[in-house]
Amino acid sequence: MGRRQRHNEPKSGGNRQAKIAARAAEREELSTQPRPFAGFAGECDMVAMREFVPSATARLTTSTQKRDITLATVLPGAIAGLVRDDELGGEAMVGLQVQVHGPDPAADLAYAVDWASRAGGGETLTTAHTDESTPALEDVVVKDAPLEIVVHGDFSWWLAEGAQVRPEIAQAIKNADEVMMPSARVAADGIEAAWWVDAGEKAHVRWVRPEDEDALFEALARVHSAGGLHLGEGSRFAGSFRTHGVLVPVFDLDPEMHHQEWAPGLLELDARLGEALAKDGPLSSDERASRDGLRARQVTLR
Known part of the structure:
Protein backbone atom coordinates (compact mmCIF):
# COMPACT_ATOMS: atom_id res chain seq x y z
CA MET A 1 0.00 0.00 0.00
CA GLY A 2 1.36 3.42 -0.90
CA ARG A 3 1.82 6.34 1.40
CA ARG A 4 -0.98 8.80 1.95
CA GLN A 5 -0.32 12.36 3.00
CA ARG A 6 -1.66 12.93 6.49
CA HIS A 7 -4.58 15.31 6.66
CA ASN A 8 -4.10 18.19 9.09
CA GLU A 9 -6.60 18.71 11.88
CA PRO A 10 -8.74 21.85 11.53
CA LYS A 11 -7.25 24.82 13.33
CA SER A 12 -9.26 26.98 15.66
CA GLY A 13 -10.50 30.33 14.50
CA GLY A 14 -13.88 31.89 13.87
CA ASN A 15 -13.57 32.35 10.13
CA ARG A 16 -12.24 28.84 9.56
CA GLN A 17 -14.90 27.26 11.75
CA ALA A 18 -17.60 29.22 9.95
CA LYS A 19 -16.28 28.02 6.58
CA ILE A 20 -16.13 24.44 7.83
CA ALA A 21 -19.70 24.64 9.11
CA ALA A 22 -20.89 26.09 5.81
CA ARG A 23 -19.08 23.39 3.86
CA ALA A 24 -20.58 20.67 6.05
CA ALA A 25 -24.04 22.07 5.34
CA GLU A 26 -23.26 22.12 1.61
CA ARG A 27 -22.01 18.54 1.73
CA GLU A 28 -25.11 17.40 3.58
CA GLU A 29 -27.18 18.96 0.84
CA LEU A 30 -25.00 17.30 -1.80
CA SER A 31 -25.52 13.93 -0.17
CA THR A 32 -29.16 14.13 -1.25
CA GLN A 33 -28.26 15.76 -4.57
CA PRO A 34 -27.81 13.05 -7.19
CA ARG A 35 -25.92 15.33 -9.60
CA PRO A 36 -22.48 15.77 -8.00
CA PHE A 37 -20.73 17.33 -11.02
CA ALA A 38 -23.50 19.80 -11.90
CA GLY A 39 -22.22 23.16 -13.08
CA PHE A 40 -18.90 21.86 -14.39
CA ALA A 41 -18.21 22.33 -18.08
CA GLY A 42 -17.08 18.71 -18.34
CA GLU A 43 -19.92 17.25 -16.24
CA CYS A 44 -21.19 14.73 -18.80
CA ASP A 45 -17.75 13.46 -19.73
CA MET A 46 -16.77 13.26 -16.06
CA VAL A 47 -19.83 11.05 -15.49
CA ALA A 48 -18.87 8.89 -18.48
CA MET A 49 -15.26 8.61 -17.33
CA ARG A 50 -16.37 7.60 -13.86
CA GLU A 51 -18.97 5.05 -14.94
CA PHE A 52 -18.05 3.26 -18.15
CA VAL A 53 -15.12 4.68 -20.15
CA PRO A 54 -12.19 2.26 -19.71
CA SER A 55 -9.08 4.28 -20.51
CA ALA A 56 -9.00 8.06 -20.88
CA THR A 57 -7.28 11.06 -19.33
CA ALA A 58 -7.79 14.84 -19.24
CA ARG A 59 -5.76 17.70 -17.84
CA LEU A 60 -7.61 19.48 -15.01
CA THR A 61 -7.58 23.25 -14.72
CA THR A 62 -7.06 23.75 -11.00
CA SER A 63 -7.70 26.87 -8.99
CA THR A 64 -4.19 27.10 -7.54
CA GLN A 65 -2.22 25.89 -10.58
CA LYS A 66 0.52 24.73 -8.20
CA ARG A 67 1.15 21.81 -10.54
CA ASP A 68 -0.52 20.11 -13.48
CA ILE A 69 -2.99 17.41 -12.43
CA THR A 70 -4.30 14.75 -14.77
CA LEU A 71 -7.79 13.32 -14.35
CA ALA A 72 -7.89 9.61 -15.22
CA THR A 73 -10.62 7.04 -15.57
CA VAL A 74 -8.72 4.54 -13.42
CA LEU A 75 -5.24 4.30 -11.93
CA PRO A 76 -3.29 1.11 -11.10
CA GLY A 77 -5.05 -0.70 -8.30
CA ALA A 78 -8.01 1.70 -8.61
CA ILE A 79 -6.31 4.06 -6.16
CA ALA A 80 -7.44 7.67 -5.72
CA GLY A 81 -4.23 9.44 -6.70
CA LEU A 82 -0.51 9.28 -7.31
CA VAL A 83 2.46 11.54 -7.96
CA ARG A 84 5.25 10.09 -10.03
CA ASP A 85 8.84 10.22 -8.84
CA ASP A 86 10.57 13.51 -9.56
CA GLU A 87 13.10 11.84 -11.85
CA LEU A 88 10.15 10.50 -13.92
CA GLY A 89 8.57 13.91 -14.32
CA GLY A 90 6.60 14.20 -11.08
CA GLU A 91 3.21 14.07 -12.85
CA ALA A 92 0.22 14.16 -10.49
CA MET A 93 -2.81 12.03 -11.36
CA VAL A 94 -6.23 11.44 -9.76
CA GLY A 95 -8.67 8.64 -10.59
CA LEU A 96 -12.45 8.63 -10.94
CA GLN A 97 -12.98 4.86 -10.86
CA VAL A 98 -11.75 3.97 -7.40
CA GLN A 99 -11.88 0.82 -5.33
CA VAL A 100 -13.26 2.59 -2.25
CA HIS A 101 -15.50 5.64 -2.50
CA GLY A 102 -17.77 7.73 -0.31
CA PRO A 103 -21.36 8.88 -0.90
CA ASP A 104 -20.29 12.06 -2.73
CA PRO A 105 -18.06 11.52 -5.79
CA ALA A 106 -17.38 15.26 -6.06
CA ALA A 107 -16.02 15.34 -2.49
CA ASP A 108 -13.84 12.29 -3.18
CA ASP A 114 -6.22 18.83 -3.04
CA TRP A 115 -3.91 15.99 -1.97
CA ALA A 116 -2.26 15.83 -5.41
CA SER A 117 -1.52 19.56 -5.34
CA ARG A 118 0.60 19.10 -2.22
CA ALA A 119 1.96 15.53 -2.31
CA GLY A 120 5.59 14.75 -2.94
CA GLY A 121 7.10 12.68 -5.75
CA GLY A 122 6.50 8.96 -5.37
CA GLU A 123 3.51 9.32 -3.02
CA THR A 124 0.20 7.53 -3.57
CA LEU A 125 -3.28 8.07 -2.19
CA THR A 126 -5.10 4.78 -1.75
CA THR A 127 -8.46 6.22 -0.68
CA ALA A 128 -9.99 9.66 -0.23
CA HIS A 129 -10.89 10.43 3.39
CA THR A 130 -13.30 13.35 3.18
CA ASP A 131 -14.43 15.36 6.18
CA GLU A 132 -15.67 18.86 6.95
CA SER A 133 -12.34 20.41 6.05
CA THR A 134 -12.24 18.88 2.55
CA PRO A 135 -12.56 21.69 0.00
CA ALA A 136 -15.53 21.81 -2.34
CA LEU A 137 -14.73 20.62 -5.85
CA GLU A 138 -15.35 24.09 -7.29
CA ASP A 139 -12.73 25.44 -4.87
CA VAL A 140 -9.98 23.30 -6.41
CA VAL A 141 -11.14 22.79 -10.02
CA VAL A 142 -12.22 25.63 -12.33
CA LYS A 143 -15.88 24.92 -13.11
CA ASP A 144 -16.10 26.46 -16.58
CA ALA A 145 -12.82 25.05 -17.91
CA PRO A 146 -13.40 22.50 -20.69
CA LEU A 147 -11.95 19.01 -20.48
CA GLU A 148 -9.56 18.12 -23.29
CA ILE A 149 -9.98 14.36 -23.22
CA VAL A 150 -7.44 11.89 -24.57
CA VAL A 151 -8.81 8.39 -25.22
CA HIS A 152 -6.26 5.58 -24.92
CA GLY A 153 -6.34 2.20 -26.63
CA ASP A 154 -4.64 0.50 -23.69
CA PHE A 155 -3.19 1.24 -20.26
CA SER A 156 0.43 1.83 -21.23
CA TRP A 157 0.04 5.43 -19.99
CA TRP A 158 0.15 4.01 -16.47
CA LEU A 159 3.92 3.95 -16.96
CA ALA A 160 6.04 7.07 -17.13
CA GLU A 161 8.48 7.26 -20.02
CA GLY A 162 11.78 5.74 -18.97
CA ALA A 163 10.35 3.93 -15.95
CA GLN A 164 11.61 0.47 -15.09
CA VAL A 165 8.69 -1.96 -15.26
CA ARG A 166 8.37 -4.42 -12.41
CA PRO A 167 6.87 -7.80 -13.41
CA GLU A 168 3.75 -7.30 -11.31
CA ILE A 169 3.07 -3.92 -12.93
CA ALA A 170 3.58 -5.34 -16.41
CA GLN A 171 1.14 -8.13 -15.58
CA ALA A 172 -1.42 -5.67 -14.20
CA ILE A 173 -1.28 -3.66 -17.42
CA LYS A 174 -1.59 -6.81 -19.51
CA ASN A 175 -4.61 -7.96 -17.49
CA ALA A 176 -6.30 -4.56 -17.83
CA ASP A 177 -5.63 -4.45 -21.58
CA GLU A 178 -7.11 -7.91 -22.10
CA VAL A 179 -10.50 -7.07 -20.58
CA MET A 180 -10.80 -3.59 -22.09
CA MET A 181 -13.34 -3.15 -24.88
CA PRO A 182 -12.38 -0.73 -27.68
CA SER A 183 -13.92 2.66 -26.95
CA ALA A 184 -13.96 6.11 -28.52
CA ARG A 185 -15.56 9.49 -28.05
CA VAL A 186 -17.60 10.45 -31.12
CA ALA A 187 -16.49 13.91 -32.24
CA ALA A 188 -19.08 16.30 -33.69
CA ASP A 189 -19.67 20.04 -33.28
CA GLY A 190 -22.03 20.64 -30.38
CA ILE A 191 -22.15 16.97 -29.36
CA GLU A 192 -20.95 16.29 -25.83
CA ALA A 193 -20.14 12.98 -24.17
CA ALA A 194 -21.27 10.52 -26.88
CA TRP A 195 -19.15 7.44 -26.20
CA TRP A 196 -18.90 4.49 -28.59
CA VAL A 197 -17.86 1.01 -27.48
CA ASP A 198 -17.30 -2.22 -29.43
CA ALA A 199 -18.87 -4.93 -27.29
CA GLY A 200 -18.25 -7.74 -29.78
CA GLU A 201 -21.46 -8.81 -31.51
CA LYS A 202 -22.80 -5.28 -31.15
CA ALA A 203 -21.43 -1.82 -30.74
CA HIS A 204 -23.13 0.85 -28.65
CA VAL A 205 -23.24 4.58 -28.18
CA ARG A 206 -23.89 5.78 -24.64
CA TRP A 207 -24.80 9.44 -24.79
CA VAL A 208 -24.62 11.31 -21.48
CA ARG A 209 -27.04 14.24 -21.74
CA PRO A 210 -27.00 17.39 -19.53
CA GLU A 211 -30.73 18.24 -19.55
CA ASP A 212 -33.14 17.81 -16.67
CA GLU A 213 -34.01 14.12 -16.54
CA ASP A 214 -37.79 14.49 -16.69
CA ALA A 215 -37.70 17.05 -19.51
CA LEU A 216 -35.30 14.91 -21.54
CA PHE A 217 -37.38 11.80 -20.99
CA GLU A 218 -40.47 13.53 -22.35
CA ALA A 219 -38.46 14.73 -25.33
CA LEU A 220 -37.27 11.17 -25.97
CA ALA A 221 -40.88 10.01 -25.85
CA ARG A 222 -41.96 12.66 -28.38
CA VAL A 223 -39.15 11.73 -30.76
CA HIS A 224 -39.76 8.01 -30.30
CA SER A 225 -43.47 8.40 -31.02
CA ALA A 226 -42.58 10.14 -34.28
CA GLY A 227 -40.19 7.31 -35.24
CA GLY A 228 -37.05 9.41 -34.92
CA LEU A 229 -35.28 7.89 -31.92
CA HIS A 230 -32.31 6.41 -33.77
CA LEU A 231 -28.92 7.34 -35.25
CA GLY A 232 -29.68 6.21 -38.77
CA GLU A 233 -29.56 2.91 -40.62
CA GLY A 234 -27.93 0.15 -38.61
CA SER A 235 -28.91 1.63 -35.25
CA ARG A 236 -31.74 1.21 -32.78
CA PHE A 237 -32.59 2.70 -29.42
CA ALA A 238 -31.74 0.11 -26.76
CA GLY A 239 -32.84 1.91 -23.59
CA SER A 240 -31.46 4.39 -21.09
CA PHE A 241 -30.02 4.54 -17.63
CA ARG A 242 -29.73 7.16 -14.92
CA THR A 243 -26.46 7.85 -13.18
CA HIS A 244 -25.28 10.81 -11.11
CA GLY A 245 -28.51 12.68 -11.81
CA VAL A 246 -28.30 12.61 -15.60
CA LEU A 247 -29.92 10.43 -18.24
CA VAL A 248 -27.86 8.30 -20.63
CA PRO A 249 -29.66 7.08 -23.79
CA VAL A 250 -28.07 3.95 -25.28
CA PHE A 251 -28.14 2.86 -28.92
CA ASP A 252 -27.26 -0.52 -30.43
CA LEU A 253 -25.15 -0.13 -33.56
CA ASP A 254 -23.76 -2.03 -36.50
CA PRO A 255 -20.29 -3.03 -35.21
CA GLU A 256 -18.82 -2.94 -38.72
CA MET A 257 -19.15 0.84 -38.92
CA HIS A 258 -16.41 3.19 -37.69
CA HIS A 259 -17.37 5.19 -34.62
CA GLN A 260 -17.13 8.51 -36.44
CA GLU A 261 -19.70 7.34 -39.00
CA TRP A 262 -22.34 7.89 -36.33
CA ALA A 263 -21.58 11.61 -35.97
CA PRO A 264 -24.17 12.74 -38.58
CA GLY A 265 -26.85 10.62 -36.90
CA LEU A 266 -26.03 12.12 -33.52
CA LEU A 267 -26.30 15.64 -34.93
CA GLU A 268 -29.66 14.87 -36.53
CA LEU A 269 -31.03 13.29 -33.37
CA ASP A 270 -29.71 16.18 -31.29
CA ALA A 271 -31.71 18.56 -33.50
CA ARG A 272 -34.86 16.43 -33.11
CA LEU A 273 -34.42 16.34 -29.34
CA GLY A 274 -33.87 20.10 -29.27
CA GLU A 275 -37.18 20.66 -31.03
CA ALA A 276 -38.94 18.26 -28.68
CA LEU A 277 -37.43 19.93 -25.61
CA ALA A 278 -38.77 23.28 -26.80
CA LYS A 279 -42.37 22.04 -26.98
CA ASP A 280 -44.84 22.98 -24.29
CA GLY A 281 -48.01 21.20 -23.33
CA PRO A 282 -48.86 17.64 -22.32
CA LEU A 283 -47.86 14.57 -24.24
CA SER A 284 -50.30 13.08 -26.72
CA SER A 285 -51.71 9.60 -26.10
CA ASP A 286 -49.17 8.08 -28.52
CA GLU A 287 -46.35 9.99 -26.83
CA ARG A 288 -47.52 8.81 -23.41
CA ALA A 289 -47.49 5.23 -24.69
CA SER A 290 -43.95 5.78 -25.97
CA ARG A 291 -42.92 7.21 -22.60
CA ASP A 292 -44.31 4.18 -20.77
CA GLY A 293 -42.46 1.84 -23.11
CA LEU A 294 -39.20 3.76 -22.66
CA ARG A 295 -39.53 3.71 -18.88
CA ALA A 296 -39.84 -0.07 -18.98
CA ARG A 297 -36.33 -0.19 -20.48
CA GLN A 298 -34.73 2.18 -17.98
CA VAL A 299 -32.43 1.40 -15.08
CA THR A 300 -30.63 3.46 -12.46
CA LEU A 301 -26.94 2.84 -11.87
CA ARG A 302 -26.65 5.05 -8.79
Whole structure:
Protein backbone atom coordinates (compact mmCIF):
# COMPACT_ATOMS: atom_id res chain seq x y z
CA MET A 1 0.00 0.00 0.00
CA GLY A 2 1.36 3.42 -0.90
CA ARG A 3 1.82 6.34 1.40
CA ARG A 4 -0.98 8.80 1.95
CA GLN A 5 -0.32 12.36 3.00
CA ARG A 6 -1.66 12.93 6.49
CA HIS A 7 -4.58 15.31 6.66
CA ASN A 8 -4.10 18.19 9.09
CA GLU A 9 -6.60 18.71 11.88
CA PRO A 10 -8.74 21.85 11.53
CA LYS A 11 -7.25 24.82 13.33
CA SER A 12 -9.26 26.98 15.66
CA GLY A 13 -10.50 30.33 14.50
CA GLY A 14 -13.88 31.89 13.87
CA ASN A 15 -13.57 32.35 10.13
CA ARG A 16 -12.24 28.84 9.56
CA GLN A 17 -14.90 27.26 11.75
CA ALA A 18 -17.60 29.22 9.95
CA LYS A 19 -16.28 28.02 6.58
CA ILE A 20 -16.13 24.44 7.83
CA ALA A 21 -19.70 24.64 9.11
CA ALA A 22 -20.89 26.09 5.81
CA ARG A 23 -19.08 23.39 3.86
CA ALA A 24 -20.58 20.67 6.05
CA ALA A 25 -24.04 22.07 5.34
CA GLU A 26 -23.26 22.12 1.61
CA ARG A 27 -22.01 18.54 1.73
CA GLU A 28 -25.11 17.40 3.58
CA GLU A 29 -27.18 18.96 0.84
CA LEU A 30 -25.00 17.30 -1.80
CA SER A 31 -25.52 13.93 -0.17
CA THR A 32 -29.16 14.13 -1.25
CA GLN A 33 -28.26 15.76 -4.57
CA PRO A 34 -27.81 13.05 -7.19
CA ARG A 35 -25.92 15.33 -9.60
CA PRO A 36 -22.48 15.77 -8.00
CA PHE A 37 -20.73 17.33 -11.02
CA ALA A 38 -23.50 19.80 -11.90
CA GLY A 39 -22.22 23.16 -13.08
CA PHE A 40 -18.90 21.86 -14.39
CA ALA A 41 -18.21 22.33 -18.08
CA GLY A 42 -17.08 18.71 -18.34
CA GLU A 43 -19.92 17.25 -16.24
CA CYS A 44 -21.19 14.73 -18.80
CA ASP A 45 -17.75 13.46 -19.73
CA MET A 46 -16.77 13.26 -16.06
CA VAL A 47 -19.83 11.05 -15.49
CA ALA A 48 -18.87 8.89 -18.48
CA MET A 49 -15.26 8.61 -17.33
CA ARG A 50 -16.37 7.60 -13.86
CA GLU A 51 -18.97 5.05 -14.94
CA PHE A 52 -18.05 3.26 -18.15
CA VAL A 53 -15.12 4.68 -20.15
CA PRO A 54 -12.19 2.26 -19.71
CA SER A 55 -9.08 4.28 -20.51
CA ALA A 56 -9.00 8.06 -20.88
CA THR A 57 -7.28 11.06 -19.33
CA ALA A 58 -7.79 14.84 -19.24
CA ARG A 59 -5.76 17.70 -17.84
CA LEU A 60 -7.61 19.48 -15.01
CA THR A 61 -7.58 23.25 -14.72
CA THR A 62 -7.06 23.75 -11.00
CA SER A 63 -7.70 26.87 -8.99
CA THR A 64 -4.19 27.10 -7.54
CA GLN A 65 -2.22 25.89 -10.58
CA LYS A 66 0.52 24.73 -8.20
CA ARG A 67 1.15 21.81 -10.54
CA ASP A 68 -0.52 20.11 -13.48
CA ILE A 69 -2.99 17.41 -12.43
CA THR A 70 -4.30 14.75 -14.77
CA LEU A 71 -7.79 13.32 -14.35
CA ALA A 72 -7.89 9.61 -15.22
CA THR A 73 -10.62 7.04 -15.57
CA VAL A 74 -8.72 4.54 -13.42
CA LEU A 75 -5.24 4.30 -11.93
CA PRO A 76 -3.29 1.11 -11.10
CA GLY A 77 -5.05 -0.70 -8.30
CA ALA A 78 -8.01 1.70 -8.61
CA ILE A 79 -6.31 4.06 -6.16
CA ALA A 80 -7.44 7.67 -5.72
CA GLY A 81 -4.23 9.44 -6.70
CA LEU A 82 -0.51 9.28 -7.31
CA VAL A 83 2.46 11.54 -7.96
CA ARG A 84 5.25 10.09 -10.03
CA ASP A 85 8.84 10.22 -8.84
CA ASP A 86 10.57 13.51 -9.56
CA GLU A 87 13.10 11.84 -11.85
CA LEU A 88 10.15 10.50 -13.92
CA GLY A 89 8.57 13.91 -14.32
CA GLY A 90 6.60 14.20 -11.08
CA GLU A 91 3.21 14.07 -12.85
CA ALA A 92 0.22 14.16 -10.49
CA MET A 93 -2.81 12.03 -11.36
CA VAL A 94 -6.23 11.44 -9.76
CA GLY A 95 -8.67 8.64 -10.59
CA LEU A 96 -12.45 8.63 -10.94
CA GLN A 97 -12.98 4.86 -10.86
CA VAL A 98 -11.75 3.97 -7.40
CA GLN A 99 -11.88 0.82 -5.33
CA VAL A 100 -13.26 2.59 -2.25
CA HIS A 101 -15.50 5.64 -2.50
CA GLY A 102 -17.77 7.73 -0.31
CA PRO A 103 -21.36 8.88 -0.90
CA ASP A 104 -20.29 12.06 -2.73
CA PRO A 105 -18.06 11.52 -5.79
CA ALA A 106 -17.38 15.26 -6.06
CA ALA A 107 -16.02 15.34 -2.49
CA ASP A 108 -13.84 12.29 -3.18
CA LEU A 109 -12.41 13.96 -6.27
CA ALA A 110 -11.89 17.27 -4.45
CA TYR A 111 -9.95 15.49 -1.70
CA ALA A 112 -7.75 13.73 -4.26
CA VAL A 113 -7.07 16.93 -6.23
CA ASP A 114 -6.22 18.83 -3.04
CA TRP A 115 -3.91 15.99 -1.97
CA ALA A 116 -2.26 15.83 -5.41
CA SER A 117 -1.52 19.56 -5.34
CA ARG A 118 0.60 19.10 -2.22
CA ALA A 119 1.96 15.53 -2.31
CA GLY A 120 5.59 14.75 -2.94
CA GLY A 121 7.10 12.68 -5.75
CA GLY A 122 6.50 8.96 -5.37
CA GLU A 123 3.51 9.32 -3.02
CA THR A 124 0.20 7.53 -3.57
CA LEU A 125 -3.28 8.07 -2.19
CA THR A 126 -5.10 4.78 -1.75
CA THR A 127 -8.46 6.22 -0.68
CA ALA A 128 -9.99 9.66 -0.23
CA HIS A 129 -10.89 10.43 3.39
CA THR A 130 -13.30 13.35 3.18
CA ASP A 131 -14.43 15.36 6.18
CA GLU A 132 -15.67 18.86 6.95
CA SER A 133 -12.34 20.41 6.05
CA THR A 134 -12.24 18.88 2.55
CA PRO A 135 -12.56 21.69 0.00
CA ALA A 136 -15.53 21.81 -2.34
CA LEU A 137 -14.73 20.62 -5.85
CA GLU A 138 -15.35 24.09 -7.29
CA ASP A 139 -12.73 25.44 -4.87
CA VAL A 140 -9.98 23.30 -6.41
CA VAL A 141 -11.14 22.79 -10.02
CA VAL A 142 -12.22 25.63 -12.33
CA LYS A 143 -15.88 24.92 -13.11
CA ASP A 144 -16.10 26.46 -16.58
CA ALA A 145 -12.82 25.05 -17.91
CA PRO A 146 -13.40 22.50 -20.69
CA LEU A 147 -11.95 19.01 -20.48
CA GLU A 148 -9.56 18.12 -23.29
CA ILE A 149 -9.98 14.36 -23.22
CA VAL A 150 -7.44 11.89 -24.57
CA VAL A 151 -8.81 8.39 -25.22
CA HIS A 152 -6.26 5.58 -24.92
CA GLY A 153 -6.34 2.20 -26.63
CA ASP A 154 -4.64 0.50 -23.69
CA PHE A 155 -3.19 1.24 -20.26
CA SER A 156 0.43 1.83 -21.23
CA TRP A 157 0.04 5.43 -19.99
CA TRP A 158 0.15 4.01 -16.47
CA LEU A 159 3.92 3.95 -16.96
CA ALA A 160 6.04 7.07 -17.13
CA GLU A 161 8.48 7.26 -20.02
CA GLY A 162 11.78 5.74 -18.97
CA ALA A 163 10.35 3.93 -15.95
CA GLN A 164 11.61 0.47 -15.09
CA VAL A 165 8.69 -1.96 -15.26
CA ARG A 166 8.37 -4.42 -12.41
CA PRO A 167 6.87 -7.80 -13.41
CA GLU A 168 3.75 -7.30 -11.31
CA ILE A 169 3.07 -3.92 -12.93
CA ALA A 170 3.58 -5.34 -16.41
CA GLN A 171 1.14 -8.13 -15.58
CA ALA A 172 -1.42 -5.67 -14.20
CA ILE A 173 -1.28 -3.66 -17.42
CA LYS A 174 -1.59 -6.81 -19.51
CA ASN A 175 -4.61 -7.96 -17.49
CA ALA A 176 -6.30 -4.56 -17.83
CA ASP A 177 -5.63 -4.45 -21.58
CA GLU A 178 -7.11 -7.91 -22.10
CA VAL A 179 -10.50 -7.07 -20.58
CA MET A 180 -10.80 -3.59 -22.09
CA MET A 181 -13.34 -3.15 -24.88
CA PRO A 182 -12.38 -0.73 -27.68
CA SER A 183 -13.92 2.66 -26.95
CA ALA A 184 -13.96 6.11 -28.52
CA ARG A 185 -15.56 9.49 -28.05
CA VAL A 186 -17.60 10.45 -31.12
CA ALA A 187 -16.49 13.91 -32.24
CA ALA A 188 -19.08 16.30 -33.69
CA ASP A 189 -19.67 20.04 -33.28
CA GLY A 190 -22.03 20.64 -30.38
CA ILE A 191 -22.15 16.97 -29.36
CA GLU A 192 -20.95 16.29 -25.83
CA ALA A 193 -20.14 12.98 -24.17
CA ALA A 194 -21.27 10.52 -26.88
CA TRP A 195 -19.15 7.44 -26.20
CA TRP A 196 -18.90 4.49 -28.59
CA VAL A 197 -17.86 1.01 -27.48
CA ASP A 198 -17.30 -2.22 -29.43
CA ALA A 199 -18.87 -4.93 -27.29
CA GLY A 200 -18.25 -7.74 -29.78
CA GLU A 201 -21.46 -8.81 -31.51
CA LYS A 202 -22.80 -5.28 -31.15
CA ALA A 203 -21.43 -1.82 -30.74
CA HIS A 204 -23.13 0.85 -28.65
CA VAL A 205 -23.24 4.58 -28.18
CA ARG A 206 -23.89 5.78 -24.64
CA TRP A 207 -24.80 9.44 -24.79
CA VAL A 208 -24.62 11.31 -21.48
CA ARG A 209 -27.04 14.24 -21.74
CA PRO A 210 -27.00 17.39 -19.53
CA GLU A 211 -30.73 18.24 -19.55
CA ASP A 212 -33.14 17.81 -16.67
CA GLU A 213 -34.01 14.12 -16.54
CA ASP A 214 -37.79 14.49 -16.69
CA ALA A 215 -37.70 17.05 -19.51
CA LEU A 216 -35.30 14.91 -21.54
CA PHE A 217 -37.38 11.80 -20.99
CA GLU A 218 -40.47 13.53 -22.35
CA ALA A 219 -38.46 14.73 -25.33
CA LEU A 220 -37.27 11.17 -25.97
CA ALA A 221 -40.88 10.01 -25.85
CA ARG A 222 -41.96 12.66 -28.38
CA VAL A 223 -39.15 11.73 -30.76
CA HIS A 224 -39.76 8.01 -30.30
CA SER A 225 -43.47 8.40 -31.02
CA ALA A 226 -42.58 10.14 -34.28
CA GLY A 227 -40.19 7.31 -35.24
CA GLY A 228 -37.05 9.41 -34.92
CA LEU A 229 -35.28 7.89 -31.92
CA HIS A 230 -32.31 6.41 -33.77
CA LEU A 231 -28.92 7.34 -35.25
CA GLY A 232 -29.68 6.21 -38.77
CA GLU A 233 -29.56 2.91 -40.62
CA GLY A 234 -27.93 0.15 -38.61
CA SER A 235 -28.91 1.63 -35.25
CA ARG A 236 -31.74 1.21 -32.78
CA PHE A 237 -32.59 2.70 -29.42
CA ALA A 238 -31.74 0.11 -26.76
CA GLY A 239 -32.84 1.91 -23.59
CA SER A 240 -31.46 4.39 -21.09
CA PHE A 241 -30.02 4.54 -17.63
CA ARG A 242 -29.73 7.16 -14.92
CA THR A 243 -26.46 7.85 -13.18
CA HIS A 244 -25.28 10.81 -11.11
CA GLY A 245 -28.51 12.68 -11.81
CA VAL A 246 -28.30 12.61 -15.60
CA LEU A 247 -29.92 10.43 -18.24
CA VAL A 248 -27.86 8.30 -20.63
CA PRO A 249 -29.66 7.08 -23.79
CA VAL A 250 -28.07 3.95 -25.28
CA PHE A 251 -28.14 2.86 -28.92
CA ASP A 252 -27.26 -0.52 -30.43
CA LEU A 253 -25.15 -0.13 -33.56
CA ASP A 254 -23.76 -2.03 -36.50
CA PRO A 255 -20.29 -3.03 -35.21
CA GLU A 256 -18.82 -2.94 -38.72
CA MET A 257 -19.15 0.84 -38.92
CA HIS A 258 -16.41 3.19 -37.69
CA HIS A 259 -17.37 5.19 -34.62
CA GLN A 260 -17.13 8.51 -36.44
CA GLU A 261 -19.70 7.34 -39.00
CA TRP A 262 -22.34 7.89 -36.33
CA ALA A 263 -21.58 11.61 -35.97
CA PRO A 264 -24.17 12.74 -38.58
CA GLY A 265 -26.85 10.62 -36.90
CA LEU A 266 -26.03 12.12 -33.52
CA LEU A 267 -26.30 15.64 -34.93
CA GLU A 268 -29.66 14.87 -36.53
CA LEU A 269 -31.03 13.29 -33.37
CA ASP A 270 -29.71 16.18 -31.29
CA ALA A 271 -31.71 18.56 -33.50
CA ARG A 272 -34.86 16.43 -33.11
CA LEU A 273 -34.42 16.34 -29.34
CA GLY A 274 -33.87 20.10 -29.27
CA GLU A 275 -37.18 20.66 -31.03
CA ALA A 276 -38.94 18.26 -28.68
CA LEU A 277 -37.43 19.93 -25.61
CA ALA A 278 -38.77 23.28 -26.80
CA LYS A 279 -42.37 22.04 -26.98
CA ASP A 280 -44.84 22.98 -24.29
CA GLY A 281 -48.01 21.20 -23.33
CA PRO A 282 -48.86 17.64 -22.32
CA LEU A 283 -47.86 14.57 -24.24
CA SER A 284 -50.30 13.08 -26.72
CA SER A 285 -51.71 9.60 -26.10
CA ASP A 286 -49.17 8.08 -28.52
CA GLU A 287 -46.35 9.99 -26.83
CA ARG A 288 -47.52 8.81 -23.41
CA ALA A 289 -47.49 5.23 -24.69
CA SER A 290 -43.95 5.78 -25.97
CA ARG A 291 -42.92 7.21 -22.60
CA ASP A 292 -44.31 4.18 -20.77
CA GLY A 293 -42.46 1.84 -23.11
CA LEU A 294 -39.20 3.76 -22.66
CA ARG A 295 -39.53 3.71 -18.88
CA ALA A 296 -39.84 -0.07 -18.98
CA ARG A 297 -36.33 -0.19 -20.48
CA GLN A 298 -34.73 2.18 -17.98
CA VAL A 299 -32.43 1.40 -15.08
CA THR A 300 -30.63 3.46 -12.46
CA LEU A 301 -26.94 2.84 -11.87
CA ARG A 302 -26.65 5.05 -8.79
